[in-house]
Amino acid sequence: MTAARTSEKIQLADRAIDVWPDDVEVLDWVEPNVKIAVFNDTEAYHPRLVERTLALETDPVLGKAFPGYAGSAKVYHLDRWNYPEAELIHRRAQELFKRVLNTPNAAVDLSWANIYREGDYCLPHSHVRATAGIVYFLELGLEPGADSASGGAGQGRFMFADPRFKVCCREEEHAMTTPGGPMARNGMMIMFPGKIVHMVDVFKHPGPRITLSWNLNEHFVPGSPFPEPAADNPQPS
Secondary structure (H helix, E strand, C coil): CCCCCCCCEEECCCCEEECCCCCCCCEECCCCCCEEEECCCHHHCHHHHHHHHHHCCCCCCCEEECCCCECCEEEECHHHCCCHHHHHHHHHHHHHHHHHHCCCCCEEEEEEEEEECCCCCEEEECCCCCCEEEEEEEECCCCCCCCHHHCCCCECCEEECCCCCHHHCCCCCCCCCCCECCCCCCCEEEEEECCCCEEECCECCCCCEEEEEEEEECCCCCCCCCCCCCCCCCCCC
8 A cells, every 4th residue: 555645636616625635544444455544524525425416316317226125226427426526535436446456547347326215225245347346434324313333233334244254254264154344434435355245234214324336446347337137136236
């Protein structure tokens, strides 16, 4: 993680903001190939980005509704939202990929927002066509007084459920018995290998719970990132 720091800025409605602030470090999680960065300047862009995400939920081109097992709604292609707050967080995801892999390249195969409401969840899955997946927690959607640090059921918790992760195999090696993940907070960005199995626990609050996701590689992957249509084939989470 020795990539040179970027001095680029994005002009928001009322200020220019660093693509990568100097105080943001890339940290290891329990599993060393899972990386975390936490941004502390969210008040500058979260309110408008939440508003924009929800406004695009019903967009006929970018928005798509899915059943509960795959999240209630998605808004694809953050780079096409024509919104500086979306461009900022899109660039931050690319910058995290570059820093972790020490590469000058970060090709986004697909990006999207996930909008969860009460009863939504996402089954365990991996991402195809992706060296790495990145998730950004924009709005946890918990009711006032809910303890997000408790990690209790019903909070729409993002978790890994993979037999290759020791933290998931506490009883026997390579036997996945215990899904687990970092305690999320608004402004946290997490990067992990695309083939690692992950999930989102059922969300039992009114919400909305909003995360942003990316599939990235060092170089462009030809073809469409969307699978062939099938009634039982959910879109990426």
